[in-house]
Amino acid sequence: MTTERAGLRERKKQATREALREAALRLALERGPENLRVDDIAEAAGVSPRTYNNYFSSREQAIVAGITAQRESRVAGAVAARSAQTPLSDAVIDAVVGQHTEPAESERDGMLLIATNPALRAAYTDAVTSIEQPLADAIGERSGADAMTARVLAASVAAAVRVALREWLQPTDSGLVVPAGSLPDLLLSALAPLRAALDAV
Amino acid sequence: MTTERAGLRERKKQATREALREAALRLALERGPENLRVDDIAEAAGVSPRTYNNYFSSREQAIVAGITAQRESRVAGAVAARSAQTPLSDAVIDAVVGQHTEPAESERDGMLLIATNPALRAAYTDAVTSIEQPLADAIGERSGADAMTARVLAASVAAAVRVALREWLQPTDSGLVVPAGSLPDLLLSALAPLRAALDAV
DNA sequence: CCTCAAACTTGCGTGCACGCAAGTTTGCGC
DNA sequence: GCGCAAACTTGCGTGCACGCAAGTTTGAGG
CATH class of the missing domain: 1.10.357.10 (Tetracycline Repressor, domain 2)
Structure with a gap:
């Protein structure tokens, strides 16, 4: 409803963003935020660490987005x-x-x-x-x-x-x-x- | 007027803080923010880089504090x-x-x-x-x-x-x-x- | 004047954010 | 279909923020 007629590009971006925040929150819950590296989030979401940083500019931001999205x-x-x-x-x-x-x-x-x-x-x-x-x-x-x-x-x-x-x-x-x-x-x-x-x- | 009867400790802290922000702003003006390393600010203020980070948590914060203090x-x-x-x-x-x-x-x-x-x-x-x-x-x-x-x-x-x-x-x-x-x-x-x-x- | 605990400084180590300059993908216009 | 420009991804390199665990300074009480 928000994404009326979105191109493949935009849909992929949203999917990546969601995969990242979902992974961040899930892993943070599983092992605690202290035992969670940015690389783990990226890997769990299937993107490079650098790409992760194109979406979130801090580890906390990604975790919190899993709830506030x-x-x-x-x-x-x-x-x-x-x-x-x-x-x-x-x-x-x-x-x-x-x-x-x-x-x-x-x-x-x-x-x-x-x-x-x-x-x-x-x-x-x-x-x-x-x-x-x-x-x-x-x-x-x-x-x-x-x-x-x-x-x-x-x-x-x-x-x-x-x-x-x-x-x-x-x-x-x-x-x-x-x-x-x-x-x-x-x-x-x-x-x-x-x-x-x-x-x- | 704000610091009625401050101990040596507190006065030193304020002095350090002021030295840091003054140095940050001055150096940023002199050579531009891109050519300014955190270590330079610390050195100019006469403290260690680690101490600089006890006062400001980003380079920009220190520079801006030189104006908004x-x-x-x-x-x-x-x-x-x-x-x-x-x-x-x-x-x-x-x-x-x-x-x-x-x-x-x-x-x-x-x-x-x-x-x-x-x-x-x-x-x-x-x-x-x-x-x-x-x-x-x-x-x-x-x-x-x-x-x-x-x-x-x-x-x-x-x-x-x-x-x-x-x-x-x-x-x-x-x-x-x-x-x-x-x-x-x-x-x-x-x-x-x-x-x-x-x-x- | 001396002692001592709390506060502050510092070096070290680690993980991180982000600019940059390739690669790769997407999708518009022909 | 084809080609191409714009958008996105990625690896690399650099500077940075901050936890931690010593040192060092301060200042209140005896």
């Missing part, structure tokens, strides 16, 4: 799906919270892995940046706001999500980093201050 | 300096715009350097992240908002500044990357959508 398009889609009568703030907040309320069984252990590794935590929170562009498009489409405003609002939403995620993943003083508290609730608190801005367009 | 504390200070009657939005926006309206002669050629190098551009826009913490403190202090709200607002302001900077530094189709247009005006446009959120606290 497509989240960007889903958030944008969820915003667009809300009826035009819905206030923008509700549309955006519902969409964002909804996409993060999916302890989808298959992602459970992945999140645990991320929570226990500082480098992965950082990569994970950074990954929300990828929703900015599609979200800006969706906001602009829906509200008719000018491009700069849409970009700023999208970037602010992403920033709020990062704040919530960092809070969620913050190591407690006991050293444990088990996602405590409800992520949806944290997201709602973090996004609340942006309601006024979102509805002002 | 202390901007974080100045922004926070500028916010705090505005009278308590001023609406928060005015205080924050004036402070941010004010800090970026300083083509301080000495920074002129530094900005030109940054504008012409993609890696430096990225590092420069990333560097605004450093204002988040102090700005959040200032916002919390001033408005009495809860910690999460203050963090989100500060992060949103930083995000807006990044959008403006990226726009400002965007390579034109002619390939030239000369900061075209007025940065203050771009910042005002980027920050405008956040007014409602800032004044809602």
Whole structure:
């Protein structure tokens, strides 16, 4: 649906990208991120190490992509799906919270892995940046706001999500980093201050 | 004023940090970033290469820090300096715009350097992240908002500044990357959508 | 003044990111 | 079908970031 009429070239690229992130996540889960070399990921995906680096610019990025893949398009889609009568703030907040309320069984252990590794935590929170562009498009489409405003609002939403995620993943003083508290609730608190801005367009 | 009664330890650390960023910027200007090795920066600052990496985690970060140093504390200070009657939005926006309206002669050629190098551009826009913490403190202090709200607002302001900077530094189709247009005006446009959120606290 | 633990520096080793300059594949236009 | 330009892959080389485990410095308490 996103790739209407894609050439062989594009389909192959997506396949390679998916093979890489799938391999990265699977191997990281199997043997732990510390025992995983970039060459292993490349080999498991059937490409050269150099090619791996054409797709991801860090090992953590590849592993995390195994979990966050497509989240960007889903958030944008969820915003667009809300009826035009819905206030923008509700549309955006519902969409964002909804996409993060999916302890989808298959992602459970992945999140645990991320929570226990500082480098992965950082990569994970950074990954929300990828929703900015599609979200800006969706906001602009829906509200008719000018491009700069849409970009700023999208970037602010992403920033709020990062704040919530960092809070969620913050190591407690006991050293444990088990996602405590409800992520949806944290997201709602973090996004609340942006309601006024979102509805002002 | 920031370092009230600092021990020798802390003063030495600051001195080292400043020596490193000053050396990085100076050398980058002299011979261009491509002809500048990390070892050169370390040597010029009188520390080992390994120590250099204890202070900066990328060459670009060190160079850019030569220009953005202390901007974080100045922004926070500028916010705090505005009278308590001023609406928060005015205080924050004036402070941010004010800090970026300083083509301080000495920074002129530094900005030109940054504008012409993609890696430096990225590092420069990333560097605004450093204002988040102090700005959040200032916002919390001033408005009495809860910690999460203050963090989100500060992060949103930083995000807006990044959008403006990226726009400002965007390579034109002619390939030239000369900061075209007025940065203050771009910042005002980027920050405008956040007014409602800032004044809602 | 002396001691000692915590903080900081440093050398070493390892894995990594990425520019560059070939090879190889894709798919458009004839 | 054919040829060719653009896109993608790959090997190589270089510089770099960072963990680790010594040394070294700092400064608080006795």
